[in-house]
Amino acid sequence: MVRSVSNHVARSILSCDTPQPEHDLRTRMLLVVEQFLNGLQFGLLLFLLAAGLTLVFGIMDLVNLAHGSLYMMGAYFAATFVAWTGNFLLGAVLALAATLLLGIVLEFTTLRHLYGRDHLDHVLATFGLILFFNEAVRLIWGPAGLALPLPAWLTVPVAILPGIYYPAYRLAIIVVALVVALLLYLGVMRTRVGMLIRAGASNREMIGALGINIKLLYTLVFGLGAALAGLAGLMQAPILTVQIGMGENILILAFVIIVIGGIGSIRGAFLAAIFVGIIDTMGRAFLPNLLRQMLSSAAASTAAPALSSMLIYLVMAIVLVVRPEGLFPANRRFIRKRAATCSY
Amino acid sequence: MRTAFWLAGATALALAGPAYAGETIKIGFVSTFSGPTAVIGNDMRNSFELALDHLGRKMGGKPVEVIYEDDGQKPDVGKQKTEKLVQSDHVDFIAGYIWSNVLLASLKSAVDSQTFLISANAGPSQLAGELCSPYVFSTSWQNDQTPQAMGLYMNQKGVKSVFLIGPNYAAGKDMLAGVKSTFKGKVVGEEYTVWPSQLDFSAELSKARASGAESVFVFYPGAAGVQFLNQYTQAGLKQQIPLYTAFTIDELSLPLQKENALGVPGAQEWVNDLPNEQNKRFVADYRKKYPNLRPTFYGAQSYDAAQLINSAVVAVGGDTSKKDAMKAAMEKVNFESVRGSFKYGNNHIPIQNFYLQDVVKDADGQLSLKTVATIIKDSQDSFHDKCPMK
Numbered sequence: 165m166v167r168s169v170s171n172h173v174a175r176s177i178l179s180c181d182t183p184q185p186e187h188d189l190r191t192r193m194l195l196v197v198e199q200f201l202n203g204l205q206f207g208l209l210l211f212l213l214a215a216g217l218t219l220v221f222g223i224m225d226l227v228n229l230a231h232g233s234l235y236m237m238g239a240y241f242a243a244t245f246v247a248w249t250g251n252f253l254l255g256a257v258l259a260l261a262a263t264l265l266l267g268i269v270l271e272f273t274t275l276r277h278l279y280g281r282d283h284l285d286h287v288l289a290t291f292g293l294i295l296f297f298n299e300a301v302r303l304i305w306g307p308a309g310l311a312l313p314l315p316a317w318l319t320v321p322v323a324i325l326p327g328i329y330y331p332a333y334r335l336a337i338i339v340v341a342l343v344v345a346l347l348l349y350l351g352v353m354r355t356r357v358g359m360l361i362r363a364g365a366s367n368r369e370m371i372g373a374l375g376i377n378i379k380l381l382y383t384l385v386f387g388l389g390a391a392l393a394g395l396a397g398l399m400q401a402p403i404l405t406v407q408i409g410m411g412e413n414i415l416i417l418a419f420v421i422i423v424i425g426g427i428g429s430i431r432g433a434f435l436a437a438i439f440v441g442i443i444d445t446m447g448r449a450f451l452p453n454l455l456r457q458m459l460s461s462a463a464a465s466t467a468a469p470a471l472s473s474m475l476i477y478l479v480m481a482i483v484l485v486v487r488p489e490g491l492f493p494a495n496r497r498f499i500r501k502r503a504a505t506c507s508y
Numbered sequence: 509m510r511t512a513f514w515l516a517g518a519t520a521l522a523l524a525g526p527a528y529a530g531e532t533i534k535i536g537f538v539s540t541f542s543g544p545t546a547v548i549g550n551d552m553r554n555s556f557e558l559a560l561d562h563l564g565r566k567m568g569g570k571p572v573e574v575i576y577e578d579d580g581q582k583p584d585v586g587k588q589k590t591e592k593l594v595q596s597d598h599v600d601f602i603a604g605y606i607w608s609n610v611l612l613a614s615l616k617s618a619v620d621s622q623t624f625l626i627s628a629n630a631g632p633s634q635l636a637g638e639l640c641s642p643y644v645f646s647t648s649w650q651n652d653q654t655p656q657a658m659g660l661y662m663n664q665k666g667v668k669s670v671f672l673i674g675p676n677y678a679a680g681k682d683m684l685a686g687v688k689s690t691f692k693g694k695v696v697g698e699e700y701t702v703w704p705s706q707l708d709f710s711a712e713l714s715k716a717r718a719s720g721a722e723s724v725f726v727f728y729p730g731a732a733g734v735q736f737l738n739q740y741t742q743a744g745l746k747q748q749i750p751l752y753t754a755f756t757i758d759e760l761s762l763p764l765q766k767e768n769a770l771g772v773p774g775a776q777e778w779v780n781d782l783p784n785e786q787n788k789r790f791v792a793d794y795r796k797k798y799p800n801l802r803p804t805f806y807g808a809q810s811y812d813a814a815q816l817i818n819s820a821v822v823a824v825g826g827d828t829s830k831k832d833a834m835k836a837a838m839e840k841v842n843f844e845s846v847r848g849s850f851k852y853g854n855n856h857i858p859i860q861n862f863y864l865q866d867v868v869k870d871a872d873g874q875l876s877l878k879t880v881a882t883i884i885k886d887s888q889d890s891f892h893d894k895c896p897m898k
Binding site: 191192194195198199202205206307308309310311313314318319320321329331332333334402403404405407408409410413445448449452461465466468469470472473 | 543544546547550676681698699700701702705706707708710711712714715717718731734735738739741742743744760763764765766
């Protein structure tokens with residue numbers, strides 16, 4: 165093994181692995197801007213997934229591991245409906261409606277029975293749902309995966325600044341996610357339903373005693389969370405492929421985000437998602453070159469991807485040590501109060 | 509009453525007969541049958557089964573039993589499954605192995621027990637060099653060979669500079685090293701991505717564009733190849749920078765890559781339209797037995813693995829305890845390979861031709877792969893000097 169590693173080193177030194185050509189400052193700046201956009205786009209996509217998760221976790225106190233499955237279902241629905249209708253936007257809207265409906269059905273049939281229970285029961289039941297959805301997809305769509313092709317107007321690169329070309333579709337993701345974030349903020353903070361949701365999170369019994377149908381409210385919140393996951397899935401689908409288990413890796417990132425952002429906080433999820441997206445992308449983009457200053461080229465090329473994928477978890481660990489409740493906890497006063505009641 | 513007793517005893521003995529050691533040829537087959545890359549494992553199993561059909565499901569007059577094991581694309585699982593096949597199933601041969609890291613983890617268990625291992629895909633450089641073994645044969649290639657052929661083709665096209673992108677694992681490193689060893693132009697950048705979890709290549713694509721390279725070379729097997737090509741096209745790079753590939757476009761990924769793959773060249777030792785008779789039979793019968801599916805190079809190599817095992821078993825008349833004689837038989841390559849004829853080097857890695865493949869629309873209007881040219885004849889891997897076997 166040692167010999168073979170040194171072979172690789174020797175080979176890359178002997179062959180034409182010359183240092184990158186010197187670019188002028190402008191090209192470098194443009195690259196940084198482009199990488200920043202890449203990070204922003206990735207972060208906003210993660211936000212859509214994390215927002216649903218944090219709503220369900222924070223407001224309904226339900227740990228939903230099957231959130232990634234809803235993301236996958238969104239992608240599969242979109243691929244199917246787009247193929248049926250032949251129209252990308254129409255297919256996407258139908259897929260969104262289908263995921264919303266699926267979320268409501270899921271809450272009604274399964275998750276409703278878990279509310280009063282321990283978190284471990286949630287984990288067990290929703291892990292079962294992951295297996296169920298993976299097998300269901302295998303039965304319905306087969307094991308090979310699907311493609312979701314983009315319409316021509318979304319496949320062209322757009323010049324956002326002179327010299328910076330950016331894929332139109334990734335720009336569209338940024339715009340859609342920002343609009344959704346704004347609507348979500350307005351919906352939760354400025355509408356009556358939003359007020360009820362926040363009230364339900366504070367005191368379930370009290371809001372029930374005041375004559376509000378809390379069950380219906382929870383069903384709606386879960387449906388909304390499912391639709392957000394579905395939206396993330398269907399928007400990610402044309403970039404990746406639609407395949408079984410596609411929601412499992414990305415769900416881990418969504419959990420990291422709600423831990424960093426503070427459980428139950430949409431604002432926290434938004435900021436933490438963008439933070440994580442940018443750290444991840446910038447790490448991948450600039451860490452290899454940084455390491456090459458210190459290590460041999462071959463060692464740096466090997467170490468950089470490993471290190472950059474660890475960055476996010478390092479950040480999470482630091483946040484957990486410094487502020488265990490997350491950077492922007494939903495309602496700090498309330499969390500303390502609840503902790504106090506629990507200790508009786 | 510007594511007769512009935514004897515009759516029952518005789519029947520029991522007769523039924524138990526085939527289970528005696530050595531009465532069947534036992535083959536273990538380790539590949540990926542779960543997760544996103546299960547389609548590759550399925551193709552390998554389909555082709556291996558087809559080969560057994562063609563052989564009448566017998567080798568050297570004895571029935572063949574195949575035990576398929578799923579490695580889940582994980583080295584530790586692959587190692588466990590290999591140990592199970594060797595120690596509790598006592599197989600005569602182990603074949604399969606898509607992934608270089610899985611094979612490297614499993615290698616010792618097979619070799620230590622003196623069980624023949626036939627790699628039907630993975631070809632890490634270590635296997636061709638210092639870790640070569642009399643008990644290991646390959647029906648594929650050494651990882652560096654295919655990208656080396658691609659590097660030669662890029663020289664022919666007069667490409668001056670390249671940006672390399674590949675996954676950060678054993679095969680990814682071999683592949684990029686392979687291109688570098690033959691490509692005469694300048695390598696302006698080299699990026700490794702986290703394997704297999706990283707599916708978004710936006711950061712790498714931005715760097716490739718900013719590097720000003722005249723071409724991009726990638727290695728992304730399985731679904732990652734679909735994702736890479738999608739993103740390459742969406743970023744507008746397909747019109748901007750010509751893309752060269754190894755193991756990124758095949759019959760499994762093509763239905764998902766669609767037009768994104770049109771005109772993207774790849775190097776391969778087997779293409780579905782190679783004009784030899786055994787290949788025509790393989791491709792035609794595969795498409796008949798598995799409607800709507802097309803065989804890939806993974807399948808072709810698995811088909812050859814079954815033929816190679818058969819040639820060894822036939823040479824010893826079914827007596828699989830004669831290991832030296834079986835080894836000698838396999839070294840002769842005494843069967844008709846679907847890629848055309850090849851020889852074995854001292855390290856049991858094929859010395860073979862590599863072809864240039866292109867994506868075209870075929871007669872049915874479907875996208876398919878087509879042989880365009882022979883890039884290199886009788887290519888031998890560059891690690892055979894390090895193999896102590898002579």
